[in-house]
Amino acid sequence: KAGVTQTPRYLIKTRGQQVTLSCSPISGHRSVSWYQQTPGQGLQFLFEYFSETQRNKGNFPGRFSGRQFSNSRSEMNVSTLELGDSALYLCASSSPGRTSLYGYTFGSGTRLTVV
């Protein structure tokens, strides 16, 4: 079965712009989580969506937002981009309630560079 698909793979944006990243989870996985990965901070949890509802949110400013559609596809948006937002953004899908046992399946990520 198809894996987790993230688009685009690479993105270069200018400070102050906004960006939208997309994630299609594994078929049948209804939970989608987003993480930001940087060399200094590692993987930091952004938010989790299940059945089009945000279930959990990490400690990020309101400029970071997301949504999930009825087909479980998810998007995340970052507004008013800052240099510090440059990172690898990873999407992970899982079966809800089973993450601690079966783990995540990650996409290949979107590499965002803010200049």
Next chain:
Amino acid sequence: TQLLEQSPQFLSIQEGENLTVYCNSSSVFSSLQWYRQEPGEGPVLLVTVVTGGEVKKLKRLTFQFGDARKDSSLHITAAQPGDTGLYLCAGGSQGNLIFGKGTKLSVKP
């Protein structure tokens, strides 16, 4: 706040050597997972350990969960260049997982 600390941060060894990386916390986890991430890709799940004291083997990789379920280790026997990557531990009681910052392993031929 639950935190996972991994050590060492970096490890550079020759092919054929053995190594152990550690994942420690002051919190109890219902399970811990190990992932490996290669450059330009997302992490890939290697194993989940659930029971305190549990040992799991995956070919040359041996994973152990501490008796108190606060720590875990990953031992690689006779490392190969293909083992190169970032090794991440992750844990969570429910919902989202938290990740350690990882051990970056480089195995030179």
